[in-house]
Amino acid sequence: MSKSEGNYKFSFTHYGRLACFTQLMAIAAETETLGGEVIAELGEQRESLLRSKRRLAETDDELTRSRSLMHKIACHAIKNKAILIILIVLEVAILSSIVYMKWFRK
Template sequence: MSGPSWEDETRRTVLEGRAILERTAESLARSQHTAAETERVGEEVVSELGAQRETLLRSRQRLADTDNELSQTHVLLRKMKLHVFTNKIILIVIILLEICILAAVCYIKFFS
């Protein structure tokens, strides 16, 4: 009687060990699948981040170019303001000279 019971116990232990090994193998397969999926997602994220980096670098360059052009425009506007101011002063001087000439002509015509 002890023979079959020992064999049954051994067989049960072996079957339990085999079941544990199969579950472990399945768990490892799931872990490998998850790792492969995680790696694929990681590669996609890295690729997308690289594209976003390139976009940001181009935007940064465009911003620097715009800032440079804005500085040049500011200088040009300052020059234009100076020219407008100079033209106004010249125009005022010309008007004053015309008024003086007109006054002199009127004085000469009516008081001479």
């Protein structure tokens, strides 16, 4: 093996390593670019999720208020029905007493 063949092999190995290193650097740069894009997209998704969470909390508050209002309306309806029943019973009692006095108490 001559000296020139040995140098050639060394040069080839050196250039092979340099090409491999260049490829690795390109892959690292591409990976870094992709990582940046993924981080940016994740940031956008985070903002979207936070907005959705805020809207959900507002909706929950509105539902709580609506539920309370519906409960109050139901209570008023029950009170009104009770008052109406009492008035009907009172009117029936008054009419019965008037009929009794008119026809049976002469």
